[in-house]
Amino acid sequence: MRARPWPPSAAKAKACCAATYGSEVMAVLLGDSYHPGGLALTRRLADRLDLRAGERVLDVASGRGRTALTLAAEYAVDITGMDLSDANVALATDAAQSAGLADRVRFEVGDAERLPVDAGSFDAVVCECAFCTFPDKPTAAAELARVLRPGGRLGITDVTVNPDRLPPELTGLGAWIACIADARPVDEYVALLTDAGLQVTRTERHDTTIAAMIDQIEARLAVVRMTARARAEALGVDFARGPVVLAAARAAVADRVLGYALLTAVKPR
Template identity: 70%
Template sequence: MTTARPTPEQVKSCCAATYGSDLVAMLLGDAYHPGGMTLTRHLAGLLALTPNDRVLDVAAGRGTTALMLAHEYSVRVDGVDLSATNVALAQGAADAAGVAAQVRFTAGDAERLPYPDAVFDAVVCECAFCTFPDKPAAAAELARVLRPGGRVGLTDVVADPARLPGELTGLTAWVACVADARPIDEYAAILTDAGLRIMHTGRHDAAMRRMIDQIEGRLGVVRMTARARAEALGMNFDRAPAVLAAARAAVADGLLGYGLLVADRPDRPS
């Protein structure tokens, strides 16, 4: 049976509600993406960040990446997130860390970024591009706000969507960054069509396997301590083992994984 494709409004509403809740933090920890801060630092190195660069963190969550970049790379960071709850928590974290003058957060949609043209030296987007319903529009926005010569770095779920099992489709799978994930070459093509030039691509599938193991290990804690809240957000504890098993098998078969891409905005159109 084919699962009905959710509308863009359903996807955005569910993603904002879920990623603005404590449930994601309970399942994933501080970094809401495979590879955690280790992969984020690798991405930052590929972006060749320098002090005082202005960086945009798209789908910034609760600010973990933005705060790390400001502290370790001495850059100025704007974070944008669809969830107003995440924005408030991220700004509170920046205030508590004493970097409020260096890091600021705004509620906004990646497909309509609330920033002028050509203002950022670098843009990062971790484990979120695959959830954007209109990926070409989001890519065009990343390119629009980037200065000529600036770089964009993505880390994201990659998949062969036509071959994913039924357990990895539907609205819940969209929120879990699986249902609309694409092959890494397709992400690269979307960025290229937006006027960006691909500089680096790579797979980090081991990070996906570790995250699946982490979620499996924490499900029992969530069941005991926050079952009602989790179920209100759509968590089905009876189906979760089958979904995780399907995800693990898809990674082993090369149908699901995690990718990294870096592109730049050429000084002149090609």
């Protein structure tokens, strides 16, 4: 298996993620929802978790709050968003106030590997397109399990890879698509959650959603080049290599080397 190309320290990896996904460049590249499948897949995840009005939900790596606000508005849950980026938390808090949802949605700065909440605090936890970026995945999985009450449910959507077949163009990517760097096969995610004491109840492949995101990035890259090139390059976007990287990613999806999955699990009573 190839060495995983994360930065040399966990602290640097986390700082990289926080800076990248808290930036305006990522908003331009990825739109309102920073994950494949957008809100349609978020709603599917919520339905698979059977979210009910009044339940307490934790959104880990909540970004700018799109998922949390959607779940609060459409499923009437009480939700806390946790994100490593101060900028994301500030923007998400403003969005909750503007939407009139501040009574049921709150956002806090927090690390997925050391969640600042009590054990057994939540009926459900969601984590979209972020578990793959956590440097210490066993610790993060244990934290997700810890904060669930007995019988609580976990829902994850995330990038999947076959690391032994990943083309070289996708092993040294800039920050704008770095979530590929430490993604795992579905069975490794299942093993991580199982080792944390959770019972995996469902896995679904949604590879077409990542193919659609590749198309979206390709279409928006030209906009970033014109409107925010300096900032994008500071974050690691290489405009010269962009077409090569996107072509490699598209081929990897077609070959089922790169994909996207939905997983649900439950904490035993």
